[in-house]
Amino acid sequence: MLHKSREDRMKSTHQLDLSRRPVVALADEYPSGFVDTAHSHERIQLLYACSGVMSVVTDKTSFVIPPQRAVWIPSQVQHEVSCRGPVSLRTLYIDPRYERDDPDCHIVEVGQLLRALILEVTQFEHDYDLQGREGQIVSLLVSELLASPKVPYAAPMPTDPRLVRVCREIIEHPSDQRDIDQWADIAGMSRRSFTRAFKRETGMGVALWRQQVRLLEALSLLSTGSSVTSVAMDVGYDSASAFCAMFQRAFGVSPSRYSF
CATH class of the missing domain: 2.60.120.810 (Jelly Rolls)
Structure with missing residues (x-):
């Protein structure tokens, strides 16, 4: 960069x-x-x-x-x-x-x-x-x-540098499929300590936080003209239908609403 x-x-x-x-x-x-x-x-x-x-x-x-x-x-x-x-x-x-x-x-x-x-x-x-x-x-x-x-389109950031390291990695690579244990390893924490600290500092679990980041990334990609299917793949969903269902639940509208 x-x-x-x-x-x-x-x-x-x-x-x-x-x-x-x-x-x-x-x-x-x-x-x-x-x-x-x-x-x-x-x-x-x-x-x-x-x-x-x-x-x-x-x-x-x-x-x-x-x-x-x-x-x-x-x-x-x-x-x-x-x-x-x-x-x-x-x-x-x-x-x-x-x-x-x-x-x-x-x-x-x-x-x-x-x-x-x-x-x-x-x-x-x-x-x-x-x-x-x-x-x-x-x-x-x-x-x-x-x-x-x-x-209200934002993802709260933690203050613990170990958690910030994980969050920045997810922001940079929202399609990353690593699981909780792997993220805990990156943070240098046990799974239990990692999940508790993450929820305490962000108000949500890692999976929900990553979902929020993926949806925000999807909004930006849709606004630049990317297709719904390519956006779904780019942000880590297995199918366009799964992505559309999650998007609809989160924002109350179809992803096509944000395509330009």
């Missing part, structure tokens, strides 16, 4: 005066395999890929972000961003006074209006007129973001 240090990332943003306007937007293009290593911001960050798929990992949660969604990252939250393929990224740096009550990252559903607002604000000069058209559009954008419901 192509890793980019925090210092390199700052080269893209050091010319932005993030204190002069309530929202400052930046457009970036990243290649497949790009990784923006763990870092945080003084401002809230909204990451929106208008094309391509990202994964975002924090100390608490793992997300997969297809183009129909964005991720809201509160100020000072450490996060790592990886590009599953070429990504056309639009980033909003938002004044911390707009922090929501929940201090954790969350997914935002990006409909046609919100997408249009994000893309429009990205075109503004960074010293746009607060009292004119630009200021009104930014105000509407912030209102839409604050009113947007949180989308």
